[in-house]
Amino acid sequence: DGGITQSPKYLFRKEGQNVTLSCEQNLNHDAMYWYRQDPGQGLRLIYYSQIVNDFQKGDIAEGYSVSREKKESFPLTVTSAQKNPTAFYLCASSSQGARGYGYTFGSGTRLTVV
Amino acid sequence: DAKTTQPPSMDCAEGRAANLPCNHSTISGNEYVYWYRQIHSQGPQYIIHGLKNNETNEMASLIITEDRKSSTLILPHATLRDTAVYYCIVRSDNAGNMLTFGGGTRLMVKP
Numbered sequence: 001d002g003g004i005t006q007s008p009k010y011l012f013r014k015e016g017q018n019v020t021l022s023c024e025q026n027l028n029h030d031a032m033y034w035y036r037q038d039p040g041q042g043l044r045l046i047y048y049s050q051i052v053n054d055f056q057k058g059d060i061a062e063g064y065s066v067s068r069e070k071k072e073s074f075p076l077t078v079t080s081a082q083k084n085p086t087a088f089y090l091c092a093s094s095s096q097g098a099r100g101y102g103y104t105f106g107s108g109t110r111l112t113v114v
Numbered sequence: 115d116a117k118t119t120q121p122p123s124m125d126c127a128e129g130r131a132a133n134l135p136c137n138h139s140t141i142s143g144n145e146y147v148y149w150y151r152q153i154h155s156q157g158p159q160y161i162i163h164g165l166k167n168n169e170t171n172e173m174a175s176l177i178i179t180e181d182r183k184s185s186t187l188i189l190p191h192a193t194l195r196d197t198a199v200y201y202c203i204v205r206s207d208n209a210g211n212m213l214t215f216g217g218g219t220r221l222m223v224k225p
Contacts, residue, residue: 004157033212033213035215041217042201042215042216042217042218043158044215045212045214048212058212090157090158092157092213094213097207097208099146099163099207100146100148100160100163100203100205100213101148101160103158103160103213105156105157105158105159106157107155107156107157108156108157110155
């Protein structure tokens with residue numbers, strides 16, 4: 001079945017360490033996205049990529065970095081510069097110019113920094 | 115994209131209809147109303163969308179007022195599995211690739 005796989009589901013890291021969250025899709029989608037969700041809040045866009053080797057900052061990109069070397073993969077690195085990294089992270093994908101119903105989301109990674 | 119306003123939370127009895135309102139008074143003529151829902155600790159899932167006319171699918175119905183300034187998502191027979199956060203999103207087809215989420219409505223279906 002086509003879909004998006006995020007791994008791991010739960011991740012614990014010590015303060016000051018960089019950590020990379022994985023996102024893989026087999027939907028042949030061109031565009032991929034990373035969102036952050038804090039408890040009781042909506043989703044906020046961190047980074048998005050519309051094509052391989054290109055990506056743009058979203059609303060809250062500070063302290064995060066991404067790469068898009070392959071169409072299927074869009075890993076997110078949470079760096080030590082991110083002041084409050086504990087959150088639920090969601091990856092999504094869509095075709096180029098997708099209409100509002102054309103987005104597929106992964107099941108998320110819950111990151112806890114101790 | 116136009117902004118939306120939703121109540122932060124609602125309760126509904128199991129088996130009854132759940133009516134979730136959304137206000138989008140600044141909606142433009144080319145903007146659609148989309149609804150997604152997010153069950154706890156999962157990714158959002160598309161439910162339904164509409165432009166002017168009321169819409170129905172196997173999951174829900176969408177009622178859009180004639181002036182398009184508000185809409186209501188209806189879950190006709192809510193079950194415990196419908197407990198989730200419901201997001202109303204207003205978006206045009208040429209909005210680029212981003213999907214913007216507000217705070218949503220947390221629906222609690224109670225036995």
